[in-house]
Amino acid sequence: MTEPLPQGAVIGILGGGQLGRMLSVAASRLGFKTCIYEPGGDCPASHVSNYHFQKPYEDEDALRQFAEAVDVITYEFENIPTSALDVLDGLKPIRPGREALRVSQDRLTEKDFLTNLGLKTAPYADIPDAASLKAALDTIGAPAILKTRRFGYDGKGQARIMQTSDADAALSDMSGAPAILEGFVDFSHEVSVIGARGVDGQVACFDPGENVHQGGILRTTTLPANLSAAQRTDAVLLTGQILNALDYVGVMGVELFVTPQGLIVNEIAPRVHNSGHWTQQGCSVDQFEQHIRAVAGWPLGDGSRYADVVMENLIGDDMDRVPELAQDPNVSVHLYGKAEVKAGRKMGHVNRVVRRD
Amino acid sequence: MTEPLPQGAVIGILGGGQLGRMLSVAASRLGFKTCIYEPGGDCPASHVSNYHFQKPYEDEDALRQFAEAVDVITYEFENIPTSALDVLDGLKPIRPGREALRVSQDRLTEKDFLTNLGLKTAPYADIPDAASLKAALDTIGAPAILKTRRFGYDGKGQARIMQTSDADAALSDMSGAPAILEGFVDFSHEVSVIGARGVDGQVACFDPGENVHQGGILRTTTLPANLSAAQRTDAVLLTGQILNALDYVGVMGVELFVTPQGLIVNEIAPRVHNSGHWTQQGCSVDQFEQHIRAVAGWPLGDGSRYADVVMENLIGDDMDRVPELAQDPNVSVHLYGKAEVKAGRKMGHVNRVVRRD
Structure with a gap:
């Protein structure tokens, strides 16, 4: 699809929070309808959208019906399960595309992507296990911050390491999830x-x-x-x-x-x-x-x-x-x-x- | 009700056109839900509202359910059937109130109201029959415009009388509806x-x-x-x-x-x-x-x-x-x-x- 969507076209939005709500309102201003996919009921976006699929992201049939009901698929959050994206892929255009999701869903992949573009990031290291955390702290130093590679937002899934003796506690905060260590940046x-x-x-x-x-x-x-x-x-x-x-x-x-x-x-x-x-x-x-x-x-x-x-x-x-x-x-x-x-x-x-x- | 409506309260809107649509969007910005009452399907307001009663204005049960579902009733057009207002009245506050509707639903009542306030209007006369039209044209003169007293919008229900010989044709355009003659105003x-x-x-x-x-x-x-x-x-x-x-x-x-x-x-x-x-x-x-x-x-x-x-x-x-x-x-x-x-x-x-x- 390279033609602009016509009046009355339906924009599918994965996620029904306040961002989806304000996207729905903007879509209405341009004459579009919206269809929200959100497992939760009475969600902010559903108040101002045409349709609401109140279904889990694991429901492949519902995902297919959603794709059938819309002209283009977008989203209001980046942590959409890959399995759901796999079902939707190819049925309707997903915008932004899957590469943007792949990169931004994983802090390590994202940092590697940015570094490869020649952009500066905080010093970082992949932390698959306790040994790598100790090694990374030797290089990056404390204070530093240990973060889950995936599914973090608003400060969740993060543990500060003020001194190297905090390392074990921080790692156990990750509950075994793959993690990344980020050095502190001295920013104004x-x-x-x-x-x-x-x-x-x-x-x-x-x-x-x-x-x-x-x-x-x-x-x-x-x-x-x-x-x-x-x-x-x-x-x-x-x-x-x-x-x-x-x-x-x-x-x-x-x-x-x-x-x-x-x-x-x-x-x-x-x-x-x-x-x-x-x-x-x-x-x-x-x-x-x-x-x-x-x-x-x-x-x-x-x-x-x-x-x-x-x-x-x-x-x-x-x-x-x-x-x-x-x-x-x-x-x-x-x-x-x-x-x-x-x-x-x-x-x-x-x-x-x-x-x- | 004199307390401000709380978050999540439902604003009922009679009419589902573009005005209802933009009212719904504004209501969402303040954290309210909206419920549209509109006989037509796929109406502009329903795209951005929580609920849509797609029912005729003659359906008293539906009107009562609508009143039950909302916290306050407003409207996007003034030509709401009086019988529907009678059903809704007293169930939930109607804002603006019925006096505003009574006055504005009838061009003659409206002109009388404005004149009684000391405000200037175009010269006008009640036209219950052909004889009164001839008499009014003697006073007001031509050109003038004959309008149905009720249910006119966007120039509908109007007939111009450029000379007194147009009077009969204009009156027959009213199809027997109560009418009002308005003189032309020389405005810039x-x-x-x-x-x-x-x-x-x-x-x-x-x-x-x-x-x-x-x-x-x-x-x-x-x-x-x-x-x-x-x-x-x-x-x-x-x-x-x-x-x-x-x-x-x-x-x-x-x-x-x-x-x-x-x-x-x-x-x-x-x-x-x-x-x-x-x-x-x-x-x-x-x-x-x-x-x-x-x-x-x-x-x-x-x-x-x-x-x-x-x-x-x-x-x-x-x-x-x-x-x-x-x-x-x-x-x-x-x-x-x-x-x-x-x-x-x-x-x-x-x-x-x-x-x-």
């Missing part, structure tokens, strides 16, 4: 670039934002980021390099550490990204519409930034602040319709616009 | 104000836009409108007067003719309005979110305008221009997902933003 701050690449190879990047995390969860993204013009250019160019190397179609989030020695790639996410939510109030075409445009074979939209924005996640009890936030004329509220407030759960976000005079 | 242009009133009586108005119609259908709305500061103030004040007189809750569209003798009210619509679509790109809180905020008992949002905008409707074959429009960096595309393109059918709209330097 983290930024991210939300990049997009169309079916035709066109690349567009949003302005880099500056991220602040708390407890492993993104807290705020501030635009503009504190970057020199040269760093800004570097950030955008390396994002384009990654997108092209993967023959990527869609939106990608690229997290970067800013150091005196240059930009270091922390990780890539083959999907719309929490640090790109500011685009809803800062750009004509936000990251969600940009992603839908790309996977639907439309031309990419204009992502140039017209306002300064601070995006703040509403996590757990932050929801108590909504009545007050709703009265602030500079704040746009975005809630995800999650039934239950839990500590550490992303319930919504706000974009605070700083008007330029 | 039409503007509209999108006003909002909260449960607490708070009133907020968007900046007036200037409307251009073609063949009885809105073609463009341009911001800012060509108005003096005094006219702008008048337009906003009279909108507030109408909202307060109706003890209104929600968004209302007020169409005004601009004449050398002042502003003349053309008509009022107790709902979000096509001439308010520009707010999606010109304001932090657009008319759809403003309406949802009001009916959900939230504080009204900030509707101050931060950009100049030209909204253009995409009607029928205008859809052929979408590929080109999608590439214009100043254009935001909004499509309604209607399966079939028909002449005169509103298929979508674009907002062209004129950046302020």
Whole structure:
């Protein structure tokens, strides 16, 4: 399929969280329907989609019916079981493609991919066993961080090694899962670039934002980021390099550490990204519409930034602040319709616009 | 109910067209679910809502189930059968309230209401029969326009009387429906104000836009409108007067003719309005979110305008221009997902933003 999807076409989305929700809304704006595949019921994306396959990822029949019901398949999270992808593959286009998923599903593969592109990453080593962890700590040194190679997000599946004597405890935290050791990077701050690449190879990047995390969860993204013009250019160019190397179609989030020695790639996410939510109030075409445009074979939209924005996640009890936030004329509220407030759960976000005079 | 609706509450919307669609999207942004009541299948609003009662307005059981399923009832069109409203009344709050519907469903009642408020309208007369039409034409003169009192929209149910000899043909066009004769107003242009009133009586108005119609259908709305500061103030004040007189809750569209003798009210619509679509790109809180905020008992949002905008409707074959429009960096595309393109059918709209330097 190289023709743009017509009005009324159905975009299949694997995953039914808030990212799928905002993708569905963007798809509706362009006249598309959406079909969500998500095992959980009453999920945020299902509230604003045409169809919801509430089925496990192991249900091959349901996956085939899903593929039958849609015109293109995309996803809101990268940890889709390979077996599910194997069923879907060839039935309908999967965008972004499987190579992007293969690379980003495994921290070791991802680091190797980035290194082979000539990009800088944190020092890292494959940790198949206890012996390799000791050897790697000799080279990389402590403090360092041990992470499962697969299925980590929001700080989960990670253990810090402050001194070499922490090694055994950290390894046992991995519960036998394949792991990777990453050295600490002495960075001043983290930024991210939300990049997009169309079916035709066109690349567009949003302005880099500056991220602040708390407890492993993104807290705020501030635009503009504190970057020199040269760093800004570097950030955008390396994002384009990654997108092209993967023959990527869609939106990608690229997290970067800013150091005196240059930009270091922390990780890539083959999907719309929490640090790109500011685009809803800062750009004509936000990251969600940009992603839908790309996977639907439309031309990419204009992502140039017209306002300064601070995006703040509403996590757990932050929801108590909504009545007050709703009265602030500079704040746009975005809630995800999650039934239950839990500590550490992303319930919504706000974009605070700083008007330029 | 005076407490704001909580997360996960369900907003019931009568009518499933593009206005219901964009209301649903706005409701999702605030964490609400929506339930559409619309006899037609595959309607634009159902694509982005949780539930769709695909039932006729005469189905009293279905109406009761609908009321049971929702926390508040609103609507996207004013011509809801009175019998359906009678069933729903008292089961759940209807916002805007029935008085607004009673007044706006009948052109004669509406003109009387406006006149009693001290506002100017076109000269008008009740036309129960042929004799009254002749008498009214003696007073009002030709050209004039004969309209059905109820169920008119987009120029339907109207007949022009260019000279008194057209009277019989015009009256027969009404097919016996109660009618009203309206004199022509010598106006330079039409503007509209999108006003909002909260449960607490708070009133907020968007900046007036200037409307251009073609063949009885809105073609463009341009911001800012060509108005003096005094006219702008008048337009906003009279909108507030109408909202307060109706003890209104929600968004209302007020169409005004601009004449050398002042502003003349053309008509009022107790709902979000096509001439308010520009707010999606010109304001932090657009008319759809403003309406949802009001009916959900939230504080009204900030509707101050931060950009100049030209909204253009995409009607029928205008859809052929979408590929080109999608590439214009100043254009935001909004499509309604209607399966079939028909002449005169509103298929979508674009907002062209004129950046302020």
